[in-house]
Amino acid sequence: MSTANSLEAAYENSTGGASAGHKPPLALIAGPTASGKSDCAVALAQELERRGRRAVVVNADSSQVYADLTVLSARPTAEEMGGIEHRLFGAWDGTATCSAAQWARAAREAISAIHAEQAVPVLVGGTGLYIRTLLDGIAPVPQIAPDIREAVRALPVTEAYAALAIEDPERASRLAPADTTRIARALEVVRSTGQSIGYWQAQTSGGIGDQVSVHAAILLPERQALYGRCDMRFARMIERGALAEVEALLARDLDPDLPVMRAIGVPELAQVLRGETTLEEATARGSQATRNYAKRQFTWLRHQPPQEWTRIEFEYFDENSPRDRLFHVMGLT
Template identity: 75%
Template sequence: MSTANSLDAPYDVAAGDRPPLALIAGPTASGKSDCAVALAQELERRGRRAVVVNADSSQVYADLSILSARPDADDMGGIEHRLFGAWDGAQGCSAADWARAARETLAEIHGDGAVPILVGGTGLYIRTLIEGIAPIPPIAPSVREAVRALPVEEAYAALLREDPERAARLGATDVTRVARALEVVRSTGHGLAHWQARTSGGIAGTVALHPLILLPERQALYARCDLRFEGMIARGALGEVEALLARGLDPDLPVMRAIGVPELAKVVSGEWTLETAVSRGAQATRNYAKRQFTWLRHQPPADWPRMELQNFNGRLLRDILLRFLG
């Protein structure tokens, strides 16, 4: 099997070529979407059609156009985009759901002889697609209920006893991941490492991956996060949340817990002022960007290039394109 060594090289899937896949990952507000469109436009200038594919867990929902910063027609720059707004908010999109759809989408794009450009910052989505998914059996409801009722301090102490290897890799205050690790070991009798060693369905061996991770300077990134959230308010984010609340969806659905939704919902209910919601929403955005930054710096393979950015500008964008195109 041959491998596409550059994104604009011709390839033939039917002949057994391993087709190219560009991946631009970065925290929210890092400029990765603009980079993806610019790369696609450059590829098309070179005669190779390109398609941008979403790997962001908020931008998958049709209900979250503004609050997810989903690209509009102008942002898309004439480039086809897939898996943006593809899920109704009433249906949760798990990492496995998204990876399944992404595999099908990438196969279609490759079948057409085009180059897919995966863009996003949801680490679990990216890892599940590339590496596959662990065959963890369903968690017993009684176990899940008991674990989720524990204060995080008690849950972490229990995890230290029952799965010390996993506990050592987690922060003691990481509510979600600590609970997940504890419920897995209690329900299945094995820790997460046992199941993750048995992952299957990943595409790493079937594509020629061209990854790049954007890591902007932290304070500049946080400033962009603040500006982004304020801009969302100006573009009608409050109305978007009002429409979402009017659907009467389960508050535990991912779309209802997306950044900005709980904060602006309190404005709709009269609990908070808009000023308070903007402050809390901007802080939640910064916290999320910080978690993404940390994950992207340490979790992907060490040989994936990391580009540390000081300022996002035209020259930097050209540098990024050169990394992909040589």
């Protein structure tokens, strides 16, 4: 494969006016939790460095952004980073909420700085909203009126969907009748702003998708193998000190609605520390929550990203199975 389409290709330091083949590269590795994407990102960065091109891994996982969630977010250890610089890992304190817009702003700055250093950013994560906001921008939806939001979210999903079919039929036709979250969002937007959510999404701004050369790969392991990995991961978190991590969070007396307090494993293990359940029961619930999250990510990643992004499907979690194909996708073979 020609290096004009690979991560090794030369590029302009400034994106202004650059031809498509010379836009700064952005490697993107997405996948559900426990799919091995962090290891693949490090392997890719190491391969680039062996070829003389420095690489930096940039986090796109909504749990790994929090400093308080080292264990329960499976944030890479120093050993797992393999000598590769990592950015935006643990960059937010648990007292804050890292929204997609806030993360995208920080990611744009990090990616720009990496390009200025003539290095390759390797974006890795499974938070689709983060990735979409970074590349496509954010829709300028006005703030929703609180009374409208409260009324909409109180509706049974069947009633909300029926109302949406009348008030925004185009959006309703694209949603599953049981998709509670998206139906409520679309309905509250049209009722509060007088315009459909599609109208606002057509006016997105701030994305960098047209300024970089995206080299994207999505890891899609065989589902049962993935769920087995989810179970092993949660058990390993317990062994690595997840209980102590949750105990430290509880000692901070944080708002229970903060993302860091709702992260998978925190509510379950908090019940253990309060004497409300056993560690065995909490582990079973935490493992199930991890599998459920992986299933949602898997479905989103299979269908929502651009079709030209390569889906790497594999059955076994051996070291070379996804990596060889990943290197090919990135133009390194």
